[in-house]
Amino acid sequence: MFWPVVLGISCVKLLLIPAYRSTDFEVHRNWLAITHSLPVDQWYFEKTSQWTLDYPPLFAWFEWLLAKVAWYFDPKMLDVRNLNYASDMTVLFQRLSVVVTDFVFAYGCKICCEQVGRSCGRREDVVYPLFLVLFGNAGLILVDHIHFQYNGFLYGIMFLSVARLLQRREIEAAFWFSVLLNLKHIYLYIAPAYFIYYLRSYCLSSTPEGHIRWQSFSLFRFVKLGVTVVTVFGLSFGPFIMKGQLNQVLFRLFPFKRGLSHAYWAPNFWALYNFADKVLEFVGGRMGWLTTSGRAAMTGGLVQEFDHAVLPSISPQITLIATLISIVPCLVNLWRTPHNPWQFVRALVLCGFGSYMFGWHVHEKAIFLVILPLGLLCMQRKVEAQVFVIMSIVGHFSLFPLFYTSHETPIKVFAFLLHAVYTTTVLYNHWMEGRISPLIPRIPLCSLAETVYLIGLIPVFLYEQLGHSMFGLEEKMPFLPLMLISVYCGLGVMYAWLKYYNFVLLNTRKGKKKNH
Amino acid sequence: MFGDYEAQRHWQEVTVNLPVKEWYMNSTNNDLLYWGLDYPPLTAYHSYLCGLVARKLNPSFVELHKSRGYESYEHKLFMRYTVFVVDLLIYIPAAYMFLCALSSIPPRRKYRKLEYLSLILYPGLYLIDYGHFQYNNASLGFFVGAVACLIKGRDCLGSVLFCLALNYKQMELYHALPIFFYLLGICFKQGSIMGFIFKITKIGISVLLTFGIIWSPFLSDTKVLLQVVHRLFPLDRGLFEDKVASFWCSISVLVKLKKLIDNNNMALICLLSTVVCMIPSSIHLFINPTPRHLRYALVNGSFVFFLMSYHVHEKSILLVAIPACLIFSEEPFMVTWFFIVSIVSMLPLLVKDGLTVPMGVEDQSDGCGAKFSVVVVSPKFTGKPLLQRHRLVNGVLQEELKTIHAFSMKTLTPEQWEEQQK
Numbered sequence: 001m002f003w004p005v006v007l008g009i010s011c012v013k014l015l016l017i018p019a020y021r022s023t024d025f026e027v028h029r030n031w032l033a034i035t036h037s038l039p040v041d042q043w044y045f046e047k048t049s050q051w052t053l054d055y056p057p058l059f060a061w062f063e064w065l066l067a068k069v070a071w072y073f074d075p076k077m078l079d080v081r082n083l084n085y086a087s088d089m090t091v092l093f094q095r096l097s098v099v100v101t102d103f104v105f106a107y108g109c110k111i112c113c114e115q116v117g118r119s120c121g122r123r124e125d126v127v128y129p130l131f132l133v134l135f136g137n138a139g140l141i142l143v144d145h146i147h148f149q150y151n152g153f154l155y156g157i158m159f160l161s162v163a164r165l166l167q168r169r170e171i172e173a174a175f176w177f178s179v180l181l182n183l184k185h186i187y188l189y190i191a192p193a194y195f196i197y198y199l200r201s202y203c204l205s206s207t208p209e210g211h212i213r214w215q216s217f218s219l220f221r222f223v224k225l226g227v228t229v230v231t232v233f234g235l236s237f238g239p240f241i242m243k244g245q246l247n248q249v250l251f252r253l254f255p256f257k258r259g260l261s262h263a264y265w266a267p268n269f270w271a272l273y274n275f276a277d278k279v280l281e282f283v284g285g286r287m288g289w290l291t292t293s294g295r296a297a298m299t300g301g302l303v304q305e306f307d308h309a310v311l312p313s314i315s316p317q318i319t320l321i322a323t324l325i326s327i328v329p330c331l332v333n334l335w336r337t338p339h340n341p342w343q344f345v346r347a348l349v350l351c352g353f354g355s356y357m358f359g360w361h362v363h364e365k366a367i368f369l370v371i372l373p374l375g376l377l378c379m380q381r382k383v384e385a386q387v388f389v390i391m392s393i394v395g396h397f398s399l400f401p402l403f404y405t406s407h408e409t410p411i412k413v414f415a416f417l418l419h420a421v422y423t424t425t426v427l428y429n430h431w432m433e434g435r436i437s438p439l440i441p442r443i444p445l446c447s448l449a450e451t452v453y454l455i456g457l458i459p460v461f462l463y464e465q466l467g468h469s470m471f472g473l474e475e476k477m478p479f480l481p482l483m484l485i486s487v488y489c490g491l492g493v494m495y496a497w498l499k500y501y502n503f504v505l506l507n508t509r510k511g512k513k514k515n516h
Numbered sequence: 517m518f519g520d521y522e523a524q525r526h527w528q529e530v531t532v533n534l535p536v537k538e539w540y541m542n543s544t545n546n547d548l549l550y551w552g553l554d555y556p557p558l559t560a561y562h563s564y565l566c567g568l569v570a571r572k573l574n575p576s577f578v579e580l581h582k583s584r585g586y587e588s589y590e591h592k593l594f595m596r597y598t599v600f601v602v603d604l605l606i607y608i609p610a611a612y613m614f615l616c617a618l619s620s621i622p623p624r625r626k627y628r629k630l631e632y633l634s635l636i637l638y639p640g641l642y643l644i645d646y647g648h649f650q651y652n653n654a655s656l657g658f659f660v661g662a663v664a665c666l667i668k669g670r671d672c673l674g675s676v677l678f679c680l681a682l683n684y685k686q687m688e689l690y691h692a693l694p695i696f697f698y699l700l701g702i703c704f705k706q707g708s709i710m711g712f713i714f715k716i717t718k719i720g721i722s723v724l725l726t727f728g729i730i731w732s733p734f735l736s737d738t739k740v741l742l743q744v745v746h747r748l749f750p751l752d753r754g755l756f757e758d759k760v761a762s763f764w765c766s767i768s769v770l771v772k773l774k775k776l777i778d779n780n781n782m783a784l785i786c787l788l789s790t791v792v793c794m795i796p797s798s799i800h801l802f803i804n805p806t807p808r809h810l811r812y813a814l815v816n817g818s819f820v821f822f823l824m825s826y827h828v829h830e831k832s833i834l835l836v837a838i839p840a841c842l843i844f845s846e847e848p849f850m851v852t853w854f855f856i857v858s859i860v861s862m863l864p865l866l867v868k869d870g871l872t873v874p875m876g877v878e879d880q881s882d883g884c885g886a887k888f889s890v891v892v893v894s895p896k897f898t899g900k901p902l903l904q905r906h907r908l909v910n911g912v913l914q915e916e917l918k919t920i921h922a923f924s925m926k927t928l929t930p931e932q933w934e935e936q937q938k
Contacts, residue, residue, distance in 0.1 A: 406593055
């Protein structure tokens with residue numbers, strides 16, 4: 001059952017080879033060229049193209065490996081000066097590389113789903129549908145195979161790490177997480193959860209009542225962990241430290257010049273903040289509170305600085321503090337409920353949420369950091385299934401502006417609907433068998449208010465597609481549809497975040513568990 | 517190269533801009549040599565509707581004469597959406613109707629999902645419809661709906677739907693004989709003379725009414741009527757085209773039939789052999805008209821027509837594959853095997869569609885000799901509009917064009933040719 005599904009979905013992905021590609025395609029081609037044709041000490045200094053290498057070294061080595069195969073497809077793509085080179089063989093190779101590396105994701109999903117099945121009891125009913133929900137995740141397929149990224153591969157490694165933790169093979173989990181960090185440093189956001197879990201549940205042990213035994217701090221385990229992590233980092237950063245390039249690498253990895261929000265605001269707290277600022281500015285202008293000198297600059301096009309007009313401007317330090325404050329409660333909760341890997345997964349989700357809501361220059365693609373681990377939890381408690389349904393629908397919808405070409409519209413709508421319908425059907429069958437349907441029909445597992453909100457996505461979508469040009473507002477307010485999507489989805493994400501936080505903090509032990 | 521996509525777009529242009537009686541007639545406005553209408557009137561009406569929408573969206577899609585060869589990003593999306601609309605409105609509901617009908621007759625299996633899924637997912641259909649570009653899903657949808665009605669015992673409705681299918685594409689004649697014998701058998705099984713007459717009259721009237729309504733604009737003038745019929749059944753086109761998996765094409769490897777026998781005699785031979793091969797299954801169906809026998813006879817009938825008849829396209833394998841979907845549960849292995857074979861048999865056509873506009877003369881029929889894509893460079897083209905250039909070429913090649921099925925050309929002056937070479 002597992003392999004036919006993987007191959008079938010891979011065939012569907014192959015159909016997307018000629019679809020729209022974003023600049024990320026050129027980014028990765030450039031990195032193939034850099035790692036193949038230049039010596040290692042120039043990788044982080046090269047800037048012929050504007051898309052400089054800004055992922056950690058292990059990813060660069062991954063591209064180096066891919067370049068070895070790419071040479072057989074079309075050697076010309078490996079020339080650094082061939083900017084925007086996109087011959088047919090180049091496209092074929094890059095797309096195939098994503099499809100093939102997705103097998104890592106398939107494996108990660110498989111072992112995680114098996115762990116979920118083990119904890120739920122009803123194996124077959126849970127494992128296979130959940131695997132389809134995770135591996136066939138519409139948003140991930142759209143982003144990876146149209147927009148072009150390697151998210152599947154990375155989340156596969158994350159799932160691998162989580163699964164090893166669930167299987168109580170902690171050292172392997174630590175190894176895979178270090179590898180993950182060295183592939184893409186965005187996963188630093190979930191590192192606190194790992195840290196707290198390892199400290200409390202691995203290095204320390206508890207009394208039968210659940211209190212910490214401080215004396216039981218196991219130096220041996222700590223050292224084992226440390227050696228694993230340091231080895232991986234050493235192998236990854238080693239060559240650059242030896243050449244004294246560490247500063248340059250770190251500078252490339254953490255560019256803080258970019259604005260608070262991307263050109264299209266990811267639906268997080270700052271999107272709502274920006275919107276409130278705009279509203280206040282508009283109202284203030286009308287009411288005469290403001291002088292014209294306080295006008296905010298819009299982020300049009302690529303990333304630029306964004307100064308708020310009315311509300312205080314946000315700097316990177318503020319976002320960092322906000323993120324830390326938002327994840328402290330869940331970390332404290334994790335500390336208090338030790339030796340439970342599922343609590344760890346919940347903390348993972350909340351760390352992902354916190355970083356999405358308050359991070360600096362968050363991409364809308366970061367929503368996967370929330371949705372995918374939540375997918376592992378949706379079979380555990382009913383509230384988690386509810387939050388997963390909302391996040392699935394809102395999160396994937398918020399990705400739509402990434403694919404703005406009209407040929408991709410039917411693809412994205414169809415994939416989104418298919419996945420949303422399948423997810424809700426699976427979760428409905430799992431959680432609500434034999435219930436009487438409520439008087440007013442609603443989306444499974446959602447309350448009436450939530451259903452109304454989710455249905456409201458349809459008018460938003462239609463407005464962005466048709467309404468805006470029909471009302472002739474394209475020149476006056478070109479960013480209105482995108483802002484509308486950001487704000488509307490931002491409300492949904494905020495609601496889901498608070499709902500889930502409330503659940504984790506207060507109700508974990510008393511939550512409605514699936515009876516078997 | 518210009519192919520069925522351009523043909524469909526051209527038909528929208530013709531039907532929207534010209535009055536009904538001129539759709540099938542050769543005139544200065546309607547050059548039948550350039551993808552003239554050669555499907556029955558229902559296709560023409562459908563093209564008219566699509567053309568109206570196209571004109572609303574962007575008049576240059578269907579501007580008379582000027583829009584030849586028009587292909588743009590938005591236009592492609594529009595055309596593909598039209599196929600999707602037909603799928604949504606006709607084909608998928610018909611497949612669902614079949615699912616319900618089959619589930620309700622004995623042997624009662626809960627849901628005949630396999631047939632439904634194979635109907636919906638058969639790759640050949642959507643590759644040809646969305647890729648090569650046709651509207652097979654309309655005629656096949658009507659056909660499946662007709663079979664569903666016949667299975668449920670709704671003979672009049674079934675006949676009406678089949679007439680609609682037939683009036684959409686004349687290739688549905690492949691399925692006509694089994695349906696005819698099934699209905700005849702049903703009538704004979706009525707038990708009494710009065711019942712027999714009553715049933716035959718009912719079915720006869722519904723068929724005649726359907727045809728009458730659809731053909732009404734063309735019935736007023738015998739010349740127009742004959743022209744339409746002539747367009748639907750062109751005998752000049754030759755025994756077969758490209759490499760198609762029919763009996764005659766296969767035999768031609770050993771015996772060069774095209775050289776030995778001329779077209780009219782060959783047509784007669786094909787007709788006779790088809791009729792002879794159809795006799796056994798038709799008689800069997802007539803004697804015992806049950807839904808199961810109907811479905812099997814449909815498969816048999818379409819196979820015979822595909823293998824034996826005159827001028828078969830590779831696409832006609834769809835007319836065999838869809839009835840095969842209807843017997844999926846009874847013969848899963850054979851049907852699956854046949855699906856794979858049918859898709860492979862269409863491979864040359866599908867590979868061809870990936871080609872970009874070719875330069876120079878290319879005989880894309882690989883020897884069977886019927887499709888050409890040509891670049892003509894001549895100083896005589898200077899100063900002449902596109903239509904006149906095409907007419908010049910057509911005038912020179914008048915005799916040859918009678919036997920060529922697909923002919924597309926680019927006409928350039930020597931200066932334009934030089935510019936293109938750079």
